[in-house]
Amino acid sequence: MTRIKICGITREQDALAAAAAGADAIGLVFYAPSPRAVDAAQAARIVAALPPFVTTVGLFVDAEPAAVRAVLAEVPLDLLQFHGEESDDYCRQFGRPYLKAVRVRSADQLQDVAAQWPGAAGILLDSYKPGVPGGTGEVFDWRLVPRERDWNLVLAGGLAAGNVRQAIDEMQPWAVDVSGGVEAAKGIKDVAKINAFVQEVKRV
Numbered sequence: 001m002t003r004i005k006i007c008g009i010t011r012e013q014d015a016l017a018a019a020a021a022g023a024d025a026i027g028l029v030f031y032a033p034s035p036r037a038v039d040a041a042q043a044a045r046i047v048a049a050l051p052p053f054v055t056t057v058g059l060f061v062d063a064e065p066a067a068v069r070a071v072l073a074e075v076p077l078d079l080l081q082f083h084g085e086e087s088d089d090y091c092r093q094f095g096r097p098y099l100k101a102v103r104v105r106s107a108d109q110l111q112d113v114a115a116q117w118p119g120a121a122g123i124l125l126d127s128y129k130p131g132v133p134g135g136t137g138e139v140f141d142w143r144l145v146p147r148e149r150d151w152n153l154v155l156a157g158g159l160a161a162g163n164v165r166q167a168i169d170e171m172q173p174w175a176v177d178v179s180g181g182v183e184a185a186k187g188i189k190d191v192a193k194i195n196a197f198v199q200e201v202k203r204v
């Protein structure tokens with residue numbers, strides 16, 4: 001069964017909707033320029049509202065280590081997601097499992113990609129758009145991803161109910177990650193779109 005992460009949650013009701021739909025994880029964006037950014041207090045309220053067995057993921061982009069630690073002191077995050085140029089040493093220093101996001105530009109870039117982050121629980125592949133670290137809502141060229149892999153692929157970038165089944169068929173990812181594809185507006189999730197997305201994944 002492909003795991004599902006619904007990212008960019010900013011409201012308790014959206015977290016509950018994701019959990020009720022059957023999502024495995026929710027993502028909280030700690031990157032101030034994002035329209036989906038939350039602060040630690042808001043994130044703590046969202047996490048506290050969740051039922052058990054929903055993984056909480058904190059997303060950071062080239063953050064100062066002290067800023068990550070400050071969030072961890074307030075918010076019980078299960079997993080960290082690093083969406084910038086962070087090294088394996090940087091990612092490991094927090095003592096939490098982590099996903100490393102890579103914005104896909106070429107097939108060469110993905111040869112031995114996991115070897116660059118040996119501590120990563122998974123590699124999240126997202127679309128490359130100059131000047132935008134993520135959450136672009138755009139699909140990248142899946143043909144660039146090696147089909148033979150010994151690492152956990154978390155597939156992201158422009159996924160929605162309309163294309164996630166094809167994505168899973170073609171890519172066989174460990175998990176799929178969606179943000180814009182289940183939104184009514186930036187940072188505001190659409191319950192019907194969340195439900196449709198989760199149902200599509202579970203139908204594969």
Ligand SMILES: O=C(O)c1ccccc1N[C@@H]1O[C@H](COP(=O)(O)O)[C@@H](O)[C@H]1O
Nearest residue numbers: 007034133134135137157158178179180
């Ligand atoms: O969502 C954001 O605003 C964001 C900002 C900075 C880095 C990553 C961000 N989002 C992540 O991008 C991927 C793909 O999102 P989408 O489905 O294409 O909208 C996903 O992991 C988001 O969590």
